Amino acid sequence: MIIITTPTGAIGSQVLHQLLTDPSATSEAIRVIVRDPDSLAPSIRDRVEVVTGSHGDRAVVERAFAGADAVFWLVPPDPHAATLEEAYSGFSRAAVEAFTTHGISHVVGVSALGRGTPQATRAGLVTASLAMDDLISRSGVAYRALACASFMDNLMRQLPSIRDHGSVTDTLDPDRRWPAVATRDIATTAAGLLLDRDWTGSSAIPVVGPEDLSPTEMAAIMSEVLGRPVRYQQRTLEAYAGSLAGFGLGSAFVEGMVDMMRAKDSGLDAGPHRDSTAPGATAFRTWCEIVLKPAVDA
Template identity: 35%
Template sequence: MTVAITTPTGNVGRHVLRLAVQAGIRPRVLLRHPSALPSEVRDRVDAVRVDQLDVDSVVAATTGVDALYWVDPPTSVPDPLDGYRKATESLAAAVRANGIRRVVFQSSQGAECRQGMGDIDGLAVTETALDELGIDVVHLRCGYFFTNLLFDLDSILEGTITTAMDPDRKLPWVAPEDIAAVAAARLLSSDWHGRHVQAVHGPEDLSFREVAALVGEVLDRSVTIRQVSDDDVREELAGFGMSPEQIVSIVDMTAGIRDGFVPENPRDFTTTTPTALAGWVRTRLKAVCEA
C-alpha cells in the first residue's frame, strides 16, 4: 500500500507522518520545501516537492498512491475561496488520473453548512468535490484546535485572550495530535468503504471564559477574556494589509460558528478524543510562554 501525506510538517500532518512511520509504512510526503522535514525522518519517507495549487504537480506526485491524507493548504491569494477551489481541482484531478481509492480529508465543523461560514466554505467545496468522485472518503470535521491559542500568545502574556466569539458559548476543543490519531487510523485501514463523516471533538466542550480560567490556573497568572466586535476584527485585519476577501473569510467564519450554529455531528464515543486542554497548556503553551 502506498500512502501519501500532505502538509507533513503542519500541526496535524507531522503527527500523521510519525504514526505512519511507526506503523511500518514508508509514506510519500508532499510539501513545498522537503528541506523543512526533520532530519530524523528524511531517510524514512519519500519526499516530493509539490505545489498543491498546481494540478500537474499534484497529479505527478500521487502516481501509484492508494490512500491519501489531504489538507487544503494555507495560501496567500487575495481570495481564500479561490485558493480552496484551486487545491480542490488538484485533488480531484489526481484522484481521477491515478485511481486513488481512499482519501482522508481534514475538514472542520461547519463545513456541513456549505455556505455562510467564511473560510470553512472552502472546505465544503473540497468535501463536495470528493463526494462526487465515488471513492472511499472520510471527512474529519474537527473542532477548535488547541494550537489556535498560540496565535494569541502576546495577548495571553499580557493577561487576556481576545475573541469575537461569545465568551460563554461552549465549543469542542481538540489537540492536533488527537486529530492525527484518527486520521492515521482511517488512512491505514482498508476495512471501511463509501462516504463517511468523522467528527473529532476532543475530550470536552469549553467556552472561551472557561479556557481563560484554565490557562490562568496553569500559568499561575490572571487571564481574562477580551471580547471584541466583528468591526474591531475587520479594522485589525485591514491594518495587517489583508484583502477584503481575506477579511470576510475570517470574520464570517467566527460569526457562522457563533451565531446559532448547531453541528451535524453530536458528541459521542467515536468523536471524543483523550487529550485534555489542561495537559496541553501545561506541556506546550507554558513552555512557549516561558521560552
C-alpha cells in the same frame, strides 16, 4: 503507499510523525509533497519519498500519486486568493482529477464542523471547506472528511499576549460554550484511518475535544494551569476584520474569517457530535499543561 500533504504543517507533521513511529506502519511506504525539502528534518527525509512542489499543482500531484493508494489531504490557507472557492475547491481540483487517474482508493481530508446547520450556508472558510468535501466525494473515492472543531492550538498565536499581559481575545460571546480540539487528536484520527483502510463510501467524522467550554471557562483553566491570571476580552467583528486587513490579508479571506466567526457565535459548531466515551481526546486542561504552559515558561 500513503501520500502526506503539508508534512511540515501543524497537522501534517504530526500525521507523518505518527505514521513513522507506529509499529504497525512499518510495511507502508510514505511519500510527502513539500515545497521545500530542506524544511524536513534529515531523519525524516531519509525515511520517506519526497516530491517537491505544491499539491495544488497538476504536474506535482500527477508525479506524487503514481503508485499510491491513500492520501492525507489538507488545503493550506491562502489569504490572498481572489475567492474562497478558488482557495479550497480550486486548489483541490487537479488532485481530485488525479485521484481517479491514478486509482487512489482512500482520501482523508481536514474539514470543519457545521454541515447541515443553517449557519453553514454563510460560514466563510467553513462553507468553502464543505464545498471542497463535496468535490472530493463526487470523484467516487472513499473519503473521510475530518469535521474538526476550532483548534486549541490557535491560542499559540496569542502566546505573547497570554504571557506578557495575561490576556486572550476572540469574537465569541464570553459565555457561549463551544467545542475545540487539539491538533494532535486530528493527527491521531487521520493516521488511524490511513493505516486501517477497511472503510468505503464518503462521510464526515467529527473530531472534537471531550468537553464544550466558554471563553471565560477556558481563561479560568489557563489561569489555573499557568499559575497567573488570564482574562478573556471579546472584540467586535469589525475590529477583528480591521486587524486582519492590517496584516495585509486579502478581502475574500478577511470576509471569510469574519463570516466563519459570526456563524460560530450563532451555533455553527453546536450539535450531537461527540462520543464522550471516546478514548484519546485531549481535554483543554491537558492541552494547556502539555503545550501552552511549556511555551509560556520558555
